[in-house]
Amino acid sequence: MRKQIAAANWKMNKRLDEGQTLLTAILAGVNSVQPNQEVVFAVPFPYLVPLQSLVADKTNISLSAQNCHHKTSGAYTGEVSVDMLDSININYCIVGHSERREYFAESNAVLAEKVNLCLSKNITPIFCCGELLNIREAETQNQFVAVQLEESLFHLDETAIQKVVIAYEPIWAIGTGKTASSAQAQEMHAHLRAVLATKYGTVVANNISILYGGSVKGANAVELFSQPDVDGGLVGGASLLADEFIQIIHALKG
Numbered sequence: 660m661r662k663q664i665a666a667a668n669w670k671m672n673k674r675l676d677e678g679q680t681l682l683t684a685i686l687a688g689v690n691s692v693q694p695n696q697e698v699v700f701a702v703p704f705p706y707l708v709p710l711q712s713l714v715a716d717k718t719n720i721s722l723s724a725q726n727c728h729h730k731t732s733g734a735y736t737g738e739v740s741v742d743m744l745d746s747i748n749i750n751y752c753i754v755g756h757s758e759r760r761e762y763f764a765e766s767n768a769v770l771a772e773k774v775n776l777c778l779s780k781n782i783t784p785i786f787c788c789g790e791l792l793n794i795r796e797a798e799t800q801n802q803f804v805a806v807q808l809e810e811s812l813f814h815l816d817e818t819a820i821q822k823v824v825i826a827y828e829p830i831w832a833i834g835t836g837k838t839a840s841s842a843q844a845q846e847m848h849a850h851l852r853a854v855l856a857t858k859y860g861t862v863v864a865n866n867i868s869i870l871y872g873g874s875v876k877g878a879n880a881v882e883l884f885s886q887p888d889v890d891g892g893l894v895g896g897a898s899l900l901a902d903e904f905i906q907i908i909h910a911l912k913g
């Protein structure tokens with residue numbers, strides 16, 4: 660079975676002591692994570708090292724960066740490179756979150772560079788794609804997300820693409836409380852898998868985890884994650900609440 664993943668995206672929230680309390684509470688509520696599951700916490704950069712000791716002895720629980728720069732090193736004041744993440748043993752990084760695309764004008768081409776750098780250091784990119792409301796209303800979302808994959812991922816070979824985790828996040832559902840219905844999520848995930856299969860074949864496409872993101876909560880996680888092509892979730896708001904995120908972890912397919 661494909662890896663089933665619950666990924667928390669804390670974004671720019673919490674002071675360090677609050678983050679420590681939150682992570683400790685979540686870990687206390689999760690006795691063990693099954694071998695086919697992974698729990699990932701994308702925390703702010705300054706917390707990556709201080710939080711590492713909390714997950715050090717845990718199996719299948721990792722910390723992730725929320726972003727990385729698309730150049731290897733150099734005069735990019737304030738930025739964080741993939742090499743820096745590698746030097747502190749981080750092995751996940753969110754790439755292309757819609758907030759980065761919107762507020763920092765990250766293009767599909769720049770995201771392709773980030774994906775390459777992550778893979779060069781064995782850091783798993785959690786590659787985000789998804790459409791705005793106007794695209795959904797025009798019913799062109801399928802072509803839109805296919806282009807996002809093509810322009811940022813389809814230069815990868817068959818081995819490399821299987822090291823990428825994809826997160827489908829309809830932008831109209833992020834932080835809005837509006838969740839895609841489980842049928843809408845399944846339909847899009849099946850489409851993404853078909854697009855991957857057209858390029859790489861069915862066997863490869865079936866190995867790639869595709870997460871859903873957009874107002875996932877404890878109350879809707881079981882239904883969303885039970886869809887055959889939904890392999891877990893990328894979770895913003897509800898990942899800041901211990902009880903909610905514990906429920907979300909428990910909703911992963913076993």
Ligand code: PEP
Nearest residue numbers: 833834872873874895896
């Ligand atoms: C996100 O930021 O990736 C996200 C899905 O946020 P929320 O769960 O709050 O909609």
